Amino acid sequence: MNLYIVMYHYTRDLLHSRYPEIRGMDVLTFKEQISFLKENFNVVEMEQVLDALDGKCELKKNSCLLTFDDGYIDNFTYAFPILEENGLQGSFFIPGKTIVEHKLLDVNKIHYILAGTGNISELLNDVYERMDYYRDGYDYPPNDELFKEYAKSNRFDTAEIIFIKRMLQMALPEKVRNRIASDLFEKYVGVSEEKLAYELYMTEEQIKTLKRHGMYIGIHGYDHYWLGNLEKVMMENDVMKALEVMEPYIDKNRWVMNYPYGNYNEDVINLISRNNCSMAITTKVSVADIDKDNRFELPRLDCNDFPPKSNTYMNF
Ligand SMILES: [Zn+2]
Incomplete structure (x- = not known):
């Protein structure tokens, strides 16, 4: 049976936000989309999907x-009330670090750096310069070699932007990535990381409120790493730490994984299935078929694939 799993990230009042260039869904668009989905689809709850996977019911x-x-936090402020109003459930996947440490995740640092610069070639130069500067003492390939390997455009980003993202998300050694991201964050964003972290992520109290109101809470790693790229021990530590931190919000015998960056490998699947994970969602772009797909590799469509943004969902 087909299941359209829709993926959202930022949902906010974009025009009146401090960073209107950040790529998110505006709250009015979200409201329209929810009406569309309610009218044209059968919006289900996570528990129903898990039951269907176990053969207890059919979707x-x-x-x-x-x-x-x-x-x-904008999911809480803007999306949650609209879901409530419509009697619909959302599933929220929280990286453990955001509620424990109040630090910005790399993924967000990069979004804000990109939103803060109007000039990608200047940013690219900055990244190159710093990659050269930090190369002493660390071991990573020459810049042009890395560019050749990682600069591959996707359906939302140019090759240059993907290159910058990959360097700062995973390709460079973690210490180097962090230093460069912090440098660039200071140059292009200029707000303290801690302050932005408090503005950006839900608090534990808010997550509890979501849960109390019937929303579903799932696992999205602890540090929001590319799990399939980590050494096995580090990968295992990250997932287990996430489970520990999120324990108040999940059922440890029946939980759902959402791979950060959609990245995973066999080891990740083995680990989560051994630890009673019931299903996992990726960023592979397609409609899921819960009878045929591997339950740990379910694809999703982006919210931009549905009206009022587009009708791309029809192509799948
Ligand atoms: Zn994520």
């Missing part, structure tokens, strides 16, 4: 599941 035709990544 209706055109079922759709709403997923929100990264634990943003």
